[in-house]
Amino acid sequence: MAVYTHLTAAEIAEFLDAYDVGDLRSAKGIAEGVSNSNWLIETERAHASQRFILTVFEARTEADDLPYFLSLLDHLAAKGLPVPRTIHTRDGALMREARGKPCALIEFLPGVSVDEPEPAQARAVGIALADLHLAAEDFPQSRASSLSLPICVQMLRDNAAKFDEIDPQLDTIIPDCGAGVLEHWPVDLPAGTIHSDLFPDNVLSVGDRVTGLIDFYFACSGILAYDLAVTHAAWSFDLADNAFRPDVGHALIEGYESCRPLSDAERGALPLLAQGACLRFVATRVEDWFATPVDGLVRRKNPMQFAHRLAFYRAQGEAAFTL
Numbered sequence: 001m002a003v004y005t006h007l008t009a010a011e012i013a014e015f016l017d018a019y020d021v022g023d024l025r026s027a028k029g030i031a032e033g034v035s036n037s038n039w040l041i042e043t044e045r046a047h048a049s050q051r052f053i054l055t056v057f058e059a060r061t062e063a064d065d066l067p068y069f070l071s072l073l074d075h076l077a078a079k080g081l082p083v084p085r086t087i088h089t090r091d092g093a094l095m096r097e098a099r100g101k102p103c104a105l106i107e108f109l110p111g112v113s114v115d116e117p118e119p120a121q122a123r124a125v126g127i128a129l130a131d132l133h134l135a136a137e138d139f140p141q142s143r144a145s146s147l148s149l150p151i152c153v154q155m156l157r158d159n160a161a162k163f164d165e166i167d168p169q170l171d172t173i174i175p176d177c178g179a180g181v182l183e184h185w186p187v188d189l190p191a192g193t194i195h196s197d198l199f200p201d202n203v204l205s206v207g208d209r210v211t212g213l214i215d216f217y218f219a220c221s222g223i224l225a226y227d228l229a230v231t232h233a234a235w236s237f238d239l240a241d242n243a244f245r246p247d248v249g250h251a252l253i254e255g256y257e258s259c260r261p262l263s264d265a266e267r268g269a270l271p272l273l274a275q276g277a278c279l280r281f282v283a284t285r286v287e288d289w290f291a292t293p294v295d296g297l298v299r300r301k302n303p304m305q306f307a308h309r310l311a312f313y314r315a316q317g318e319a320a321f322t323l
């Protein structure tokens with residue numbers, strides 16, 4: 001998340017007029033994340049203050065997909081998962097426009113995102129991910145991923161000529177832009193509704209307790225073990241030096257399996273699924289590297305962080321998933 005669309009206080013107040021949330025008291029842009037523009041909103045009603053998140057959906061979030069995302073949030077919230085409910089307007093609408101872009105007002109959840117997760121926190125996230133998969137089993141809608149592996153391989157091919165502008169090692173790590181992973185991609189593993197971006201900055205915690213799962217704007221229909229591989233690749237490496245944390249990775253998987261045991265086929269596919277997950281994040285970070293506007297309140301994310309993680313999974317294979 002970031003702030004690309006700089007709404008004025010008057011525009012935010014006008015936007016909130018359609019909601020029964022009181023009067024605007026403050027609005028602060030949130031720098032974390034890179035996909036959408038987000039604001040921390042505080043309102044006042046009957047001398048009581050409330051906080052919300054106002055999201056302005058930017059280019060990477062398909063406007064036509066918003067009913068899917070927001071309905072999924074409502075489905076999971078109704079099942080008791082710690083996800084933000086969508087605030088509906090007085091007329092019952094899930095979204096409104098501001099500055100010509102689709103926007104939503106969502107529930108503010110307590111908790112902080114951890115930068116250096118410990119095993120106990122990773123285990124709790126594994127449990128939360130399994131709960132999400134199980135709670136979404138009866139979610140009636142489906143959505144194809146807009147960042148499937150074939151799409152990401154093509155994104156990398158489209159930018160391959162500029163890899164050296166990022167890091168000379170990038171071409172060495174992915175000389176085929178991921179074609180080899182795509183060639184062996186599994187097709188018959190259990191599938192369902194997945195988050196597909198459950199990074200530490202998309203999980204809110206109070207101590208070891210997960211208090212918020214957010215940023216469902218890459219959610220789609222997909223391989224359940226792929227979602228676990230995404231989360232493993234995002235959580236199991238130190239922020240400072242990208243060093244692998246086997247204790248954290250093991251706790252994540254153990255937490256997940258305590259609620260939803262993996263089949264032998266799913267467990268055996270994790271090394272390849274993790275490479276595919278890393279390719280997806282290298283692809284979008286490479287594209288963002290060359291596309292991030294200079295006036296956005298945003299911190300570009302380094303593609304090499306996941307290029308090196310991809311090389312790790314390729315070298316380690318199943319050893320990356322055994323303690």
Ligand SMILES: Nc1ncnc2c1ncn2[C@@H]1O[C@H](COP(=O)(O)OP(=O)(O)O)[C@@H](O)[C@H]1O
Binds near residue numbers: 032036107109
């Ligand atoms: N519902 C929420 N409750 C509390 N904080 C939130 C909520 N949604 C987003 N945030 C804050 O905004 C940050 C980025 O939000 P995120 O949805 O990840 O943005 P993006 O879509 O750009 O990735 C989070 O790390 C968190 O600090």
Ligand SMILES: N[C@@H](CCOP(=O)(O)O)C(=O)O
Binds near residue numbers: 034036199281285301
């Ligand atoms: N989490 C991914 C994709 C960007 O996600 P966002 O939540 O920051 O929009 C990454 O880190 O590349």
